[in-house]
Amino acid sequence: MRKYVLAFLLGYVTIQPSLAQSPETLRIRQYHQQHADTIIGEFVQLLSLPNIASNPIGLQKNADFIMAMMAKRDIHNIQLLPTKTSGAAPAVYGEVKVPGAKQTLIFYAHYDGQPVNPSQWAKGIEPFTPTLLSAALDKDGTKIPFPTDGIFNPEWRIYGRGASDDKAGVAAILNAYDAIVKSGLTPTCNLKFFFEGEEEAGSTHLNDILEANTTLLSSDLWLICDGPVHQTGKKQISFGVRGDAHLDLTIYASKRPLHSGHYGNWAPNPAMMLAKLLASMKNDAGRVTIKGFYDDVVPFTAAEKKALAAVPSVDAQMKRELGISSSEMTGLSLSEAINQPSLNINGMQSGNVGKLASNQIPTFATAVLDLRLVLGNDWQRQQQKVIDHIKAQGYFVIDHEPTDAERATHAKIIKIIAGNDGYNAQRTSMDLPIAKHVIAAVQATTSDQIVLQPSMGGSLPLFLFEKYLNAKTISVPIANHDNNQHAENENIRLKNLFEGIETMASLMMMK
Amino acid sequence: MRKYVLAFLLGYVTIQPSLAQSPETLRIRQYHQQHADTIIGEFVQLLSLPNIASNPIGLQKNADFIMAMMAKRDIHNIQLLPTKTSGAAPAVYGEVKVPGAKQTLIFYAHYDGQPVNPSQWAKGIEPFTPTLLSAALDKDGTKIPFPTDGIFNPEWRIYGRGASDDKAGVAAILNAYDAIVKSGLTPTCNLKFFFEGEEEAGSTHLNDILEANTTLLSSDLWLICDGPVHQTGKKQISFGVRGDAHLDLTIYASKRPLHSGHYGNWAPNPAMMLAKLLASMKNDAGRVTIKGFYDDVVPFTAAEKKALAAVPSVDAQMKRELGISSSEMTGLSLSEAINQPSLNINGMQSGNVGKLASNQIPTFATAVLDLRLVLGNDWQRQQQKVIDHIKAQGYFVIDHEPTDAERATHAKIIKIIAGNDGYNAQRTSMDLPIAKHVIAAVQATTSDQIVLQPSMGGSLPLFLFEKYLNAKTISVPIANHDNNQHAENENIRLKNLFEGIETMASLMMMK
Structure with a gap:
């Protein structure tokens, strides 16, 4: 709190990054602390619904549940955006029009998950029976009952398929909107919500859905809430993908x-x-x-180079964690190599x-x-x-x-x-005015310097948004980096879920 | 017949290789043609007994059956040579003392076979239900009933595990002795028979058996009847293994x-x-x-070099058969490369x-x-x-x-x-007097020039015979080269079985 007050006194008014937390963030934090029981309860229900591609009925139940989550939050124009191909999982759409708003943001997450092999999961942990642990499994975490007093230790983790990839995204986005409204705050932008149901199956029909809904899906920016924060634990923003x-x-x-x-x-x-x-x-x-x-x-711009130079080094930490003593491209850091x-x-x-x-x-x-x-x-x-x-x-x-x-x-x-499923890299300029607003909004939620990645090492078909909608994309991930994404024992650290709500809310209220 | 008469007139008396068939061979041939029904009947019974390492009771039944085959032939001192380890398959032993004989030969074959995966075998062919085909499967062979008139086309094949590797060896050796006796001929050497039951499982206990029976197993030469004849179809003798x-x-x-x-x-x-x-x-x-x-x-001797130079080239034939257009060691023929x-x-x-x-x-x-x-x-x-x-x-x-x-x-x-299961190469000099007798004996069964291999490319633990018995070994294989040894659809061409009987008989009567 002291830091914020200091920053405020020093003139916390610009959209430049600042190492203080905004008053709005503190209001949102208070809300999710008071309503943790409800937030977690709903999240556990969502995680209980099997969400793998081989189970289309399960995916439909997920889509129905998310529509109900939106309806409860008084989000409008809620609908399924089906694909031309019958049987493929639909996207779930909803929107909020904000009086006086000059910009429209679309928040993206996906509700489907990677296939599961239950026999590979730890004993006592089932992919679709969300389980609370006192810490990460490899940090001696043990199974504990969900609390009855509504108090959740932020270091606790919920294990289950989709816990971080990417139902955490769905929950963070929808609870962020809820928190804004119920805290008496107001979004500054029109909001659209787009939850895909086929991401882990290769987004095979995403082009169909985008092409068929160009007006409905028009926006100033897509905000992709998927993937982990930086390995240091700091929040990060990725402006591109390989x-x-x-x-x-x-x-x-x-x-x-x-x-x-x-x-x-x-x-x-x-x-x-x-x-x-x-x-x-x-x-x-x-x-x-x-x-x-x-x-x-294409060489990096000056801003990108500056950002890259500022990315905290995790090379030593990751070598220790992974049990390796040298890297493949000699002389390059992790963030240089993956670019x-x-x-x-x-x-x-x-x-x-x-x-x-x-x-x-x-x-x-x-x-x-x-x-x-x-x-x-x-x-x-x-x-x-x-x-x-x-x-x-x-x-x-x-x-x-x-x-x-x-x-x-x-x-x-x-x-x-x-393989004919390839696609090109995608990068959004960090110099765009809207990019600067995104940076400021995320920075306003934390007293740690956030990490700006010109591009992440991984790949997403973000080119589709440009191709079909002529849209810009920026990724704002929230999960812990050790979430076992795509593998057995997927999990989300509660702190990351709660801080994710703060991040999404700050973006919805960006200056 | 004409060829033999000519050779005889020209002075067929030395032990030098000659391109004529000996009178003894013709007598043996007459015998196996007249008794094909009995020979094949007994062979089919032997092939019906499962002989894989995972089935010790099956292996015991094989050993019992072979003891009975020996008893029927009035072979003496028949016994099982067990290993120290209870449960490991015993070797089957028998012997014939020949009045006036100055040398002792031990004939080796093995009665166990490689594991089988019946689902990989061709439809209608079971590993332990010996099946007669009109030709090789890949030469459009079809299933035919066993004849009732005792006449077997030599191009027919019997399919089943062990058909060539190496129950054909057991059958050829024991029928050779039978044919000699029943044709009124006489072996020139004392004969010992040694049929191993653990070859395909790595001969793990062969050292035990040899060490425990050094006197019983003493001899002037071990004749190893295992493996295929030359790819040209010509008979061959191998003086070593890698x-x-x-x-x-x-x-x-x-x-x-x-x-x-x-x-x-x-x-x-x-x-x-x-x-x-x-x-x-x-x-x-x-x-x-x-x-x-x-x-x-160790470089080849002059005799070995000469033999190697005389090995017929099958490079072009094998490239066609295998669908390859070049070899790995450039400039070397198959027989050079495998040496x-x-x-x-x-x-x-x-x-x-x-x-x-x-x-x-x-x-x-x-x-x-x-x-x-x-x-x-x-x-x-x-x-x-x-x-x-x-x-x-x-x-x-x-x-x-x-x-x-x-x-x-x-x-x-x-x-x-x-791996601690390695062993060295083994080579018996082609210049030894007994080696020359072996060459002459095999050559005496065929009008084709036989193939002399200083060493085969494959490996057998022949060093054990030298180590424990100080014994020499020479390999005289009889199976067709396309016998699918170790794989599904193992088979023996009947011509190879019958000619194998002639080869073994000629060795027993070698000058």
Whole structure:
């Protein structure tokens, strides 16, 4: 409190970042502390609804529940935005018109979650039975009952699929609006709410939904509430995402598995061929050696460079946490490295290993490559650079199982499937007036310096918003960084949920 | 017949190889043609008995059946040679003393077979229901009933586990002795029979059995009847085997799987590390680049070199058959290549591929290496050369999961498990008098020039016979080369079984 008073006395009036918490934030905080029981109760109900792509009825129940959450909050024009394809999960829409507002913000989150394998979850924790723990599992957290006195320790965590990715986003956004209204405050912008139901399944129909609703979804800015805050625990804003593209490689050797004694040294080994091919793509300093791989990259602006330089280093912390002692691209920090195009092996396989290994020469070897792209890269051109490199290593490139004629003619045969689900990077300028308002609004909720990321390392198809709606996007994530997103034992730290409500509320009231 | 008469007129009296069939062979042929029904009937009974390691009762039934086969043939001193470990399959032993014989031969085959996965076998063919086909499956063979007139087309095949590997060996040996006696011929050597029951399980207790029976098993030569004839279809004799050793490699990176977007370029990728490590072990000409890898090799003798030069080339045939257009060690023929030490990747794996692939950086990458050794190589020294090479690439080598302290100190960590089941190559000199007798005996059964292999590419623990019995070994295989040994749809071509009887009989009567 003292800090805020000081900041106020010093002239807390501009939209420049300040290390003080706004009076509005304090009002919102008071609200969620007094109503924690209701907020958590509703959140637990939402987490109890299975939300995986293979369960469309479950997804529909989630959408219905969110519509009811909106109706309870007196949000208007509530509706499902279905896709053209029957059966795909609809988006849930609602809006609030604010008298005198000059801008419109759309808040995005998604209510679907990644598939679950309950057997991989910790004992006593079921993906769709939200469970309260005293701390993180790997910090000796134990199961505790939900409190009856309405007092929640902010270090407690709720475990369950979607707890942080991304039902926390839905809850933070809707409770933020609730908190504003019930605290006697007023949003400064018109608000729209868009909750997707197909994000974890690749947003396959998002383009349909956007294209069919261009007027309904018009806005000055999309605010994407998805993902974790900075590894330091500080709040962060991401102004962009890397693009993504894939390549599936399969090298063919003998048609049948061969006895490694009778044919070893003579019959080509596809695992060794793949190893040599992959090894040719990167040098020992972690740089991709494929011709032109780092071309096309649009340099950072002065503001972006300044922001990047100010990102707190978590390299030492993350190395400790992950049990590694060096990084791949030598000489680059984590935030520098993830702002470069990358080539990563997601998986590779040939023959069998461990107890299944036998004295054989395998018939084929396969690898999946994941290419991350930065602004300026075209995802198909980036795929083509890799394909050209493979050709330059002497490979005959095909898109099918090799025929006998092809086998007879070419010593090195590779099938390449260039994934058609790629997309480019997206970056919103940090210099835009609205970007500065977003920065100020988030900074107004915390006395820690917030982290500004010109781009996150991960990818989201944010280009769709630009393509179909000509819209800008900025990501404001709220989850703890150790939330086990996409994996077993997903969880949200309560402090992150509550602070997320404060962040979303501040954005709705941004100057 | 005409060929034999001509050879006889020209002076068929020496033990030098001759391209004529001996009169004894013709007598044996007449016998097996007249008794094909009995021979095949008994063979089918033997093949009906499950003979896999996981079924000890089945193995015992096989041993009992073979003892009964011996008793029927008036073979003496029949007994089981058990292992010290109760439960391990015994060897079956029997012998025939021949008045005036100056030498003793032991005939070796094994009655156990590789594990089976019935679902991988062709429709209508069960591993332990011997089935007659009109030809090989991939040559449009169809199921036919066993004939009632005793006439078997030599191109027919019997399908079933053990049909060629190696119950064909047991049947050929015991029917050869039967044919000699019933044709009024006489063996020239004392004969011993040794049928192992644990070969496909790694001959784990063979040393026990040999050590406990050194007198019983004394001989001038072990004749190993196991494996296929030459790919040209010609009979062959192998005077040696390559040795074998294994290495299991696991490279460690981050403790938990990482999002390839958020950490790609920064977190080390173990699949890429493994690819670079494996790639460093071989050059583009298929030569192993590990220091000293080709040292220690004992050169071939003049006789071995001559034999090697005379091995018919099957390179073009095998390339067609396998669908490959080039070989790994450039400039070397198949028989040259398999007489060099080799380094082969049996399998490698990291992360997931295909539909299971996800946008991750895997936590580890693993590979299994198979080292084949030639005369002069020591299997542990050969393993050590690979380990030293890996160290020279900057790896910290451990034999356990890395500790946090090790992870914090070393950038490149690899767990290496050097398999302790390795053994050295074994070679019997082709210049030994007894070797020349073996060559002459096999050559006396065929008008085709037989193939003499100084060593086969594969490995057998023949060093055990030398170590425990100070004995020489020569391999005389009989199965067709396309017998699907170790795999589904194992089969024997009847011609190979019948000609195998002729080969074994000729050896028993060798001059």
